[in-house]
Amino acid sequence: MAGTVEAKKQIEEATKEYKYGFSSDIDMEMAPKGLNEDVIRYISAKKNEPEWMLEWRLKAYHQWLKMEEPDWAKLNFPKIDYNDIYYYAAPKSQDKPKSLDEVDPELLRIYAKLGIPLEEQKVLAGVEGARKVAVDAVFDSVSVATTFREELKKAGVIFMSISEAIVEYPEMVRKYLASVVPVRDNYFAALNCAVFSDGTFVYIPKGVRCPMELSTYFRINAENTGQFERTLIVADEGSYVSYLEGCTAPMRDENQLHAAVVELIALDDAEIKYSTVQNWYPGDKDGVGGIYNFVTKRGNCKGKNSKISWTQVETGSAITWKYPSCILTGENSVGEFYSVAVTNNYQQADTGTKMIHLGAGSRSTIISKGISAGRSQNTYRGLVKILPSAEGVRNYTQCDSLLVSDTSGAHTVPYIEVKNPSAQIEHEATTSKISEDQLFYCRSRGLDEEEAVAMIVNGFCKEVMQHLPMEFAVEAQKLLGISLEGSVG
Amino acid sequence: MIKIDNLHVNVSDKEIIKGLNLEINAGEVHAIMGPNGAGKSTLASTIAGRENYEVTSGSITFDGKDLLELEAHERVGEGIFLGFQYPVEIPGVSNLNFMRTALNGVRRYRGEDDMSAAEFMKLIRVKAADLKMDMDMLKRFVNVGFSGGEKKRNEMVQMAVLDPKFAVLDETDSGLDIDALRTVSDGINAQRRDDTAILLITHYQRLLDYVKPDFVHVLANGKIVKSGGPELALELEEKGYADVA
Ligand SMILES: Nc1ncnc2c1ncn2[C@@H]1O[C@H](COP(=O)(O)OP(=O)(O)O)[C@@H](O)[C@H]1O
Ligand SMILES: [Mg+2]
Numbered sequence: 001m002a003g004t005v006e007a008k009k010q011i012e013e014a015t016k017e018y019k020y021g022f023s024s025d026i027d028m029e030m031a032p033k034g035l036n037e038d039v040i041r042y043i044s045a046k047k048n049e050p051e052w053m054l055e056w057r058l059k060a061y062h063q064w065l066k067m068e069e070p071d072w073a074k075l076n077f078p079k080i081d082y083n084d085i086y087y088y089a090a091p092k093s094q095d096k097p098k099s100l101d102e103v104d105p106e107l108l109r110i111y112a113k114l115g116i117p118l119e120e121q122k123v124l125a126g127v128e129g130a131r132k133v134a135v136d137a138v139f140d141s142v143s144v145a146t147t148f149r150e151e152l153k154k155a156g157v158i159f160m161s162i163s164e165a166i167v168e169y170p171e172m173v174r175k176y177l178a179s180v181v182p183v184r185d186n187y188f189a190a191l192n193c194a195v196f197s198d199g200t201f202v203y204i205p206k207g208v209r210c211p212m213e214l215s216t217y218f219r220i221n222a223e224n225t226g227q228f229e230r231t232l233i234v235a236d237e238g239s240y241v242s243y244l245e246g247c248t249a250p251m252r253d254e255n256q257l258h259a260a261v262v263e264l265i266a267l268d269d270a271e272i273k274y275s276t277v278q279n280w281y282p283g284d285k286d287g288v289g290g291i292y293n294f295v296t297k298r299g300n301c302k303g304k305n306s307k308i309s310w311t312q313v314e315t316g317s318a319i320t321w322k323y324p325s326c327i328l329t330g331e332n333s334v335g336e337f338y339s340v341a342v343t344n345n346y347q348q349a350d351t352g353t354k355m356i357h358l359g360a361g362s363r364s365t366i367i368s369k370g371i372s373a374g375r376s377q378n379t380y381r382g383l384v385k386i387l388p389s390a391e392g393v394r395n396y397t398q399c400d401s402l403l404v405s406d407t408s409g410a411h412t413v414p415y416i417e418v419k420n421p422s423a424q425i426e427h428e429a430t431t432s433k434i435s436e437d438q439l440f441y442c443r444s445r446g447l448d449e450e451e452a453v454a455m456i457v458n459g460f461c462k463e464v465m466q467h468l469p470m471e472f473a474v475e476a477q478k479l480l481g482i483s484l485e486g487s488v489g
Numbered sequence: 490m491i492k493i494d495n496l497h498v499n500v501s502d503k504e505i506i507k508g509l510n511l512e513i514n515a516g517e518v519h520a521i522m523g524p525n526g527a528g529k530s531t532l533a534s535t536i537a538g539r540e541n542y543e544v545t546s547g548s549i550t551f552d553g554k555d556l557l558e559l560e561a562h563e564r565v566g567e568g569i570f571l572g573f574q575y576p577v578e579i580p581g582v583s584n585l586n587f588m589r590t591a592l593n594g595v596r597r598y599r600g601e602d603d604m605s606a607a608e609f610m611k612l613i614r615v616k617a618a619d620l621k622m623d624m625d626m627l628k629r630f631v632n633v634g635f636s637g638g639e640k641k642r643n644e645m646v647q648m649a650v651l652d653p654k655f656a657v658l659d660e661t662d663s664g665l666d667i668d669a670l671r672t673v674s675d676g677i678n679a680q681r682r683d684d685t686a687i688l689l690i691t692h693y694q695r696l697l698d699y700v701k702p703d704f705v706h707v708l709a710n711g712k713i714v715k716s717g718g719p720e721l722a723l724e725l726e727e728k729g730y731a732d733v734a
Contacts, residue, residue, distance in 0.1 A: 436540075441577035444537045445587070445647065446565035446594035455590065459581025459630070 034083040037061065038193055043088050046196075047163045050170060060183045060193030064253035067187045074379045074411060077292060077319050085257055087195045087228070091361075116424070141347025148212070154384035157212050157241075158203040159371050162230050164358035165201035172203060176234055180263040180300045180327065188259040188294040188321075196261070199230035204239035208482050213469055215244040229260040237303065242273040242469060254349065258293045258317075268303030268330065275468055276324075277476055285486070289377075291320025297324035301333035301362070309336040310353065311467040313476050315483040318347055323381065328362035328390075335364040338464040342457075342483045343376030343408070352382035352413075356392035357390040357423070366397040369461045371480075372408035373487030379411040386423040394424045402485050403429040454481030490515045490535075490686045491556075491655055496547035498528075498535050505531045507711035508547070512687045513655070520689040520697055520722060523708035524730045529690045530574050532708070533659045537571040538564050548565035551655065567600025568654030570647075572661045574690075575641040579631040584643065586611060587631045588650050595651060616649040621624065621672050632639075637664035656680060657688045662696035674699030694726040 017134055031039045040061055044054040069080070102107065158169065166173050183193045204210050235241055245262075264272050274297075279379065283290025295314075299308035310324040326335030328481035355364035364384065373376040384395045401410035413430050434456060442452035458465065458477050468476055491513050498506035505528045514521050523529055533543045536549065538561035549556040559567065580585065594604040604612070605656060617627055620642045633639050641661050648656055658677065662670055677700045681687060689702060697705075697719065705721040706713045709730060715721065 041719070069546045129604065404622075439495060440537075440539050440577055441532070441573065443561035444539075444565065444571045444573075445591035446562050446598065446651070447590060448560070448562045448594070451562075451594065453588070455582055455587070459579050462581030 004012070018211075031086065033086055035061070035085070035087055035195065036176050039087050043195060043197070046088065047166070049163070049166055052170070052174065054175075056183075057194050059175075059194075060190050063184050064076060064187065064190035064194055066186070067190055069187050072228040073321055074106050074377060074413075075319055075321060075348050075350050080257060080292070082191075083325055084243070088197065094389045097332070112182045132366070135171045151211055155208050156205040157210055157214075158201065159164050159210065159214055162196075162199040162201045162232060162354035165232075169201070171202070172234070173201065173232065176232055176263065176265055179250045180265060180298045181296050186296060187207075189261050189296040192230060192259045192261040192296070196228045196230035200232070202231075202241065202243065202320050203340070204233075204234040204235045206236045207238040208236075210241040211238065213242045213244055213471070227258055229262075231257075231260070231262040233263070233271050233272060234265045235267065235306075237267045238269045238409075239267075240271045242275070244275050244277075244469060244472060247277065256290075256292055258291055258295070260293075260297075262297040262324075264297075264299030264308055266299065266308050266330075266333075269305045270303060271307040271309075272299060273309045273469075274299070274324070275309070275472060276310075276312040276314075277468075277472060277479065278312065278314045278320070279479065279483075281318075281485075282316050282347050283318040283438055284344065285319070285345050285374075290347070291316065292319040293317035293322065294319075294449070295322040297322065298327065298337070300327045300488075301335060301359070303333070304331040304359070305333065306330045307334040307336070309334075309338070309467070311464065312340070312351075312466070313337040313465070313479070314339070314341040314349060314351060315479055317349075320347075320349040320351055321328045321435075322351045323353055325356070326364060327356045327358065328364065330362070331359045332361040332363075333359050334362065336467075337364075337366045337368070338467045339368045339380075340371070340461045340464045340480070341369070341378055342371045342480060343373065343378045344483055344487050345374040345376060347374075347376045349377070350379040350381055354383040354385070355395060357384075357386045357393045357395070359393075360389070360391040361393065362390060363394045364396075366395070366399075367463050368397075368399045369464050370401045370410055370412075371400070371404060371457055371460070371484070372410050373404035373484055375405070375407045377409045377411070379413060381413045381415075383415040383417070384425060384427075385415075385417045387422050388442070390420050390423065392422050393420070397425075397427045397428070398463075399427075399429040401429075402457065403431070403433045404457070404484060406433075450481060450485055453484050453487065457481075457484060490552060492550045493536075494533075494548045494550075495500060496535070496549065497545045499532060499545050500541070501544040501696055504537065504545070505711055509708075509712055511706065511713060513688060515654075516683045518681060518687045518689065518700060518702045519702065519704045519706065520691060520702040521706050521708050522691060522722060522725055522730075527708045529708055530659055530710045531596045533571055533574075533657045533688075533690060536564075536568065536657055537561060543589055544718055553677060562594065564599065565651070566595050570653035570656040570657065572644040572648060573660040574663070576632045576635075576644055576657040578633045578635075580633050582631050584631050585613065587686055588622075588627075588647055590645065590700075592650055613646075613650060616646050619645050619649065620676050624647055638666060638669040641665060642669065642676075644674055648680060652680075654684065655686045655688070657690070658688045660692065661689070662693060663692050664704075670695065671699065685728075692721050697722050 031042050040057050094187055105266060181189050183190055202214060266272050280291040280293060301308050308326050314320055329337050335355050341349045341351050343349050353366055366382060368380045370378040370380055386393055399412050403410055410431050414427060416425060428475045438456050439452050442455055457480050465473055493509055493511040496506050496509040521529055532732055544557055589609050603706055661673060665673060702719055705719060707715040
């Protein structure tokens with residue numbers, strides 16, 4: 001295979017040329033800290049990427065160099081030193097726990113509370129050598145995995161890592177990659193283009209209803225994809241897919257900076273349902289540590305009557321900067337955004353959506369529920385934009401904030417730009433403090449303080465949670481409670 | 490069963506209960522009557538353990554235990570139930586889920602296993618039917634959009650599910666039409682046993698026609714100012730609080 005030979009050559013070259021040198025140990029492949037052309041060449045070569053992909057990455061890198069980190073969000077964090085970051089391979093892999101005995105007992109307590117099986121706990125906690133075993137555990141057995149793959153294949157669904165797709169389906173990837181989120185869209189998106197480690201590619205053929213929920217759980221893949229993940233989902237005419245990202249268990253990751261990009265494309269009459277539970281490490285009670293999560297997620301409802309629906313439950317990360325959006329290009333297309341964002345302790349979240357209406361008769365719905373506890377800050381930031389071409393469109397926005405503590409903040413920043421007077425736009429927003437009467441009522445029925453808060457908060461989030469796929473919903477409910485532990489009093 | 494001794498309670502730094510004594514034995518039903526603002530609901534909330542209701546002196550003993558040492562949810566586990574004067578709405582939480590969580594919370598407190606969903610459904614069907622509450626209402630969000638009477642019946646279903654040793658029912662009869670009053674009274678009477686006790690807080694004699702109390706007390710200005718048998722309620726109805734107390 002020409003591609004492989006070429007790739008090998010590239011690795012050799014990259015390794016030879018790179019002045020700081022790379023570890024040649026197969027088990028410890030990694031680039032040194034910092035970002036430059038050589039690191040990008042190295043990443044590309046490691047992934048056997050074709051020349052065009054490398055060039056694309058390099059162009060993105062040079063674009064990124066010219067850009068600046070955005071500062072408009074209501075977030076406070078120390079300046080990130082982009083040259084103090086590993087862009088390839090698991091840093092400090094020698095520090096991995098050898099067994100569950102070495103894992104933070106606090107983490108294990110939460111796993112137990114969520115009812116996660118032992119083998120899976122190992123994977124989530126990053127225990128050395130756990131992956132192989134756990135994949136089997138997740139699938140129950142290897143045969144389940146095989147059945148799963150075969151069923152998808154029969155339906156003609158492509159579901160693979162994006163690295164594989166770049167090699168196996170280059171035309172399709174080239175056509176759609178960065179077609180929704182342009183390289184220069186924002187600082188973090190440009191960075192992701194240059195260095196993305198891995199991610200997922202999904203293609204649903206014409207008229208196919210994907211026979212199962214696709215979950216990142218099922219994608220047997222390289223470790224360390226969380227940091228600069230890249231996802232591309234294309235739903236061809238009349239197809240349907242539901243995709244689940246993340247999991248409810250807290251995820252251990254030593255990389256502090258995350259910058260993922262997700263692009264969705266829905267053609268005529270196609271529907272994509274994208275659900276996320278984000279529970280990266282939020283930092284400790286005093287706000288030390290935690291992931292900085294700068295995510296760009298956008299879908300293009302390209303075809304007529306197409307639909308893209310984002311549902312997110314955001315409980316993790318020290319910093320969340322994330323606006324899953326819809327470009328409603330197609331006539332009568334539909335965009336939806338259902339969001340729960342919980343912040344506790346010193347977490348900061350600035351999250352929301354953009355609904356850009358171009359197509360006539362397009363409709364969008366935004367339901368956002370923000371819950372702030374501890375000393376956290378929680379901001380909804382949204383844009384509803386109606387372009388002149390968008391005749392007769394409708395938007396409904398509802399933003400509710402619930403304060404669990406006196407020391408937290410809830411903020412709502414809705415932008416509305418209307419360039420077509422026929423648009424019907426409704427916006428509702430509320431902010432309330434968790435009610436003492438509700439708490440006492442729950443407690444007088446035998447719920448302890450944390451159970452009472454969890455119950456009230458889950459009720460508050462009901463309209464969003466009901467959009468989660470069933471298998472996620474129950475765990476996500478428990479997760480809300482866990483995220484708010486210690487938030488009262 | 491419960492003994493309240495020289496109880497003083499402050500709410501927002503204002504003394505509301507001012508030296509209250511009350512003893513209720515197993516098998517007894519007591520009624521407390523009294524003018525608005527006398528402190529009846531404050532007493533009920535204090536028994537249930539509402540936070541920020543500060544007991545400045547006195548004691549409450551329940552089955553020999555110091556009740557004031559226990560948190561609200563622990564008191565439920567010990568067998569105390571409060572039927573609210575104004576039941577609270579909890580949007581987004583189904584009545585069924587609420588009651589099942591409550592029941593399992595109490596069971597766990599007592600070291601028992603959770604009740605399975607199937608078993609719970611069997612139980613709730615019976616209890617709800619007794620109080621003429623249909624499935625639809627059980628599936629709705631807790632008290633959201635319920636009429637006054639529906640809210641009170643819902644309180645009674647919760648009581649039946651939790652099967653408390655000691656129930657404090659705060660104006661469970663207000664806002665009920667005559668049919669609902671009868672249904673609710675049946676619910677209360679079903680809870681009346683040799684091993685349980687009930688404290689009814691009410692303004693009206695008409696509830697006491699259906700649930701005959703063993704003792705009636707008049708609470709005024711944070712204290713029990715008069716106690717007697719069922720005839721005291723009739724006297725109050727006739728003459729008003731001012732003349733009796
Ligand atoms: N949260 C509160 N803060 C301040 N005063 C209160 C509060 N709740 C009740 N009160 C006062 O306590 C007194 C007793 O009220 P309550 O116990 O509800 O009386 P009742 O139930 O007998 O009508 C009233 O004067 C009322 O205004
Ligand atoms: Mg009252």
